[in-house]
Amino acid sequence: MELKKLLQHWNSFPEISMEERPILSSDLEKIVVKNPLSDAFYLRKKLLWRIGIITALWLIDAWQLRAQWKTDGSEWRMDGALFVLLAYSLYFHIRLLLFADYPTLLALPLVNFLGKLEIILDKFMWSFKFVSAIAGFYLMFLVEWGLSRLSTGAYESLTHNDWYKGLIVIFLAISIDILLLHTLLPKYRKLLATVKKYREGIFAKAQNK
């Protein structure tokens, strides 16, 4: 009876209306090349930008590390640590981009699609930890450069002490991480929570049936 009533309502829709007009070829030309995912869900561009920047930094650091190694410079440990961090960050971002596989993402069944979306968002939020750590290193180099201009004595004592430099990097990285945690990350956290809640709702309804 209920389904019959529903079908009655369904069939009462006008055959032709402004809302459901046939699609024009000219409109279709534009639509088929459009990206269906909104900026919140489509992280490909952001990942590509990051991969580009990290690759450039990694190459520069590799060149610097080589120079430090050859001249037995005092910075080789820090450059080495940064080299490893940049290499792993690059691997993480490339892996995430390949995993996301945006052209086929929407072709997955609903639950798998939502599950994958959750993983992508979760890993993207994780990637901010790498950004914080990399920023920590570069800010420390900035501090060193600043000291070299302002106080040669302080610069000399810092540049020959890897422990101090390490502690400064950790302090700066944690500070940036906290800053990101309160500025950029809340919107992704909210998005992830909404996707998760939606997927769990679908599961709960399916199990109640």
Next chain:
Amino acid sequence: MNTSSKRSGCEPDLRSMLKNQHKKVYSICRLFAHNYQEHQRLFTNIIAAASQNIRSRKANSDDKQTMLLRACINMAALHTISLELESAHDATIQFKSPDYQRSMSSFRESVRGISDLEKFRLFLELEKVPADEVPALTGLTNRPSVKKQREAPAPAKNFIPYLKEKLIWS
């Protein structure tokens, strides 16, 4: 030159398919859109998603139907998620043409309170999709209930769950 000719070879097929199947897309919009703007946006996004899905898997026509239906379901789910994220969302039915507004109001009144999963099932029912094809679209298999699962013997022990979780994301 070769690339463009190859693309133009498969594109008319895709476009004519999307043109013929546009009613299906409007059907799901009836279940999820609240006003004219949402309706048009969801329709456009589903068509774009369907074309992307079909392009990514150039296979037989049955597969194309599945890709279109998956695009409909997934984009409708994303539409609901996006609306949930909006702080002030107006859920009143507002359409431009009076006939459509009337039909939409009475239809939405009759499906009021049903979950999104039920909406998807209703959509597939109205589009006459065979029941055995539904799990391939929703990803939900007809599993036994929780009680039955508890009674069932425990699955084989996974010795490296931590490593598995770390190495394989999905």
